[in-house]
Amino acid sequence: MRNTSNTSQGSIGRICRTAVLCIFMALPGYTQVQYNGYKPVADLPAFRKAFAIESAKVQTISSDFTQEKELTALTEKITSYGKFWFKRSNRVRIDYTKPFVYRMVMNGDKMLVRDEQKENRINVRSNKLFQQVNRIMIDCIQGTILESKDFTTRVFENDKSYLLEMTPVGKGLRDFFQTIVLTVEKKDYSVRSIEMNEPAGDKTVIAFTNKILNAAVADDVFAL
Amino acid sequence: MMCLRSSLLIVCVLLMGCSSAYKGLTPIPVDKACAERMRPRGIATSWYTASIDVVGKHMSGLLLVKEMPDSSRRVVFTNEAGITFLDFEFGASGIFQARQVIKQLKHKAVIETLRKDFALMLGIPFEQSDYQAWSLDNEVFYGVTQKKESAYFITDTECASLRRLELGSRRKRKVTVSTAGTDPRRPEGLTLQHHTFNMVIVLKKLER
Numbered sequence: 029m030r031n032t033s034n035t036s037q038g039s040i041g042r043i044c045r046t047a048v049l050c051i052f053m054a055l056p057g058y059t060q061v062q063y064n065g066y067k068p069v070a071d072l073p074a075f076r077k078a079f080a081i082e083s084a085k086v087q088t089i090s091s092d093f094t095q096e097k098e099l100t101a102l103t104e105k106i107t108s109y110g111k112f113w114f115k116r117s118n119r120v121r122i123d124y125t126k127p128f129v130y131r132m133v134m135n136g137d138k139m140l141v142r143d144e145q146k147e148n149r150i151n152v153r154s155n156k157l158f159q160q161v162n163r164i165m166i167d168c169i170q171g172t173i174l175e176s177k178d179f180t181t182r183v184f185e186n187d188k189s190y191l192l193e194m195t196p197v198g199k200g201l202r203d204f205f206q207t208i209v210l211t212v213e214k215k216d217y218s219v220r221s222i223e224m225n226e227p228a229g230d231k232t233v234i235a236f237t238n239k240i241l242n243a244a245v246a247d248d249v250f251a252l
Numbered sequence: 253m254m255c256l257r258s259s260l261l262i263v264c265v266l267l268m269g270c271s272s273a274y275k276g277l278t279p280i281p282v283d284k285a286c287a288e289r290m291r292p293r294g295i296a297t298s299w300y301t302a303s304i305d306v307v308g309k310h311m312s313g314l315l316l317v318k319e320m321p322d323s324s325r326r327v328v329f330t331n332e333a334g335i336t337f338l339d340f341e342f343g344a345s346g347i348f349q350a351r352q353v354i355k356q357l358k359h360k361a362v363i364e365t366l367r368k369d370f371a372l373m374l375g376i377p378f379e380q381s382d383y384q385a386w387s388l389d390n391e392v393f394y395g396v397t398q399k400k401e402s403a404y405f406i407t408d409t410e411c412a413s414l415r416r417l418e419l420g421s422r423r424k425r426k427v428t429v430s431t432a433g434t435d436p437r438r439p440e441g442l443t444l445q446h447h448t449f450n451m452v453i454v455l456k457k458l459e460r
Contacts, residue, residue: 097334102318106299106460125285127458128301128314130332143312143332145303145454158354203355204335223333228352231335 046119050061061207066170066184066191075183075190076174083171088145088245089114089218091236095124100229112236114169119250140252149252160201168210169219188214203227216241273425274445277386277393286411287383287394288440292375296437300455301331307450313337315455317374319421326351327370340367342376368401369444372419373429377403391415401426424448433457 069075098105110124124130127132131200133140139162140152162177167173174181179202181196192210196202209223221235296319302315317327323344329337339352348371350363357363371377377396385392387409395404404418414436417429425447433440444453 031405095334097330099316099328100317100338102320102328104297104316104318106314106316106458108332124332127299127460128332130312132332143303143310144301144456146310148310224338228336230334230336 031181063184065186069183069185087116087242091239093234093236095234097232115245135250138252272423276388280385280387282383282385290407290414291378294374299458303454304451372417
């Protein structure tokens with residue numbers, strides 16, 4: 029009789045544990061992505077300090093980039109190419125050159141967007157979403173993203189790079205991004221790639237190549 | 253006298269504005285062979301650059317038209333940086349689903365307008381074959397009626413070419429879809445022009 033009771037209590041316990049586990053796994057945000065070849069950074073405060081100091085040394089960047097947009101459910105991928113410039117502080121220019129032509133210049137609070145048809149100048153202060161996107165891009169490139177209140181961040185590392193997984197806090201950004209994953213070179217703390225993961229499972233990866241750090245970049249490059 | 257002329261001009265303009273775009277349509281027997289040959293058969297999977305001008309606002313991005321293995325069709329609009337703005341599914345059984353729409357575009361009127369535009373572009377109204385036919389100004393209109401609107405594909409009288417697609421009410425032309433290129437399944441470009449409000453979508457095929 030006692031044995032039966034113990035067995036039944038054990039079964040109930042197992043069922044409860046399984047149920048609790050299932051409930052937690054079903055909660056959004058519980059499941060965490062693992063990154064192959066990366067381990068969590070042990071001393072996060074030390075990393076934050078080093079990241080802030082080292083990335084501040086990057087005054088300019090000129091680079092090529094390759095952007096791959098993957099529509100997972102549709103098994104479709106589109107690759108685009110272009111050139112990228114950054115100048116501290118708060119100046120970024122992105123020129124898509126193939127297979128379409130598109131320019132985006134961010135210069136402080138001002139933004140220029142030029143597509144194949146039209147040119148549009150935007151004061152990002154007048155649009156919260158533009159302001160946030162502008163801020164994220166600048167923060168990612170100039171190494172201040174860890175100070176952003178828009179994201180919670182997990183940091184990983186391997187021999188050659190750091191990986192920053194950023195999860196949006198506010199609903200506005202969560203509508204667009206599930207996570208943004210930054211890969212940062214250990215040798216110079218420059219960004220190697222930006223991966224934007226959307227809630228529906230699609231993703232866009234921008235990989236920077238032929239990077240030149242701290243060469244002269246004229247202010248005219250960011251003219252609006 | 254001057255005043256009279258001005259008044260007549262205004263009356264004429266008003267009358268022209270009120271006249272039906274389809275008033276002159278003359279019913280003719282359906283040329284089934286022509287209708288079958290010219291009927292729009294959708295668009296093969298392709299990427300396009302998209303330029304959208306709507307009531308003074310301009311936006312651009314990329315548009316994917318995808319034919320799925322289950323015969324459904326998807327239309328996906330993203331911005332240049334890759335963020336998906338909308339994802340529409342036109343099911344093989346005729347069921348429409350807005351699978352994904354960003355908050356900024358999530359309005360019934362916006363979704364319904366774009367649904368009709370893309371359905372016309374994909375030739376979905378013409379999948380039913382009970383066409384009627386009319387002639388007007390050296391053109392033949394093959395039309396199907398759906399609720400209070402009619403969708404037309406319009407050919408020349410010799411049935412040598414498909415000129416454009418239209419969506420209209422009984423009186424008003426609402427949307428025109430015109431294509432560029434020689435293969436209607438693989439157009440080099442498409443223009444979707446609205447006539448009842450200021451909106452135009454221009455698509456240009458991306459060569460990858």
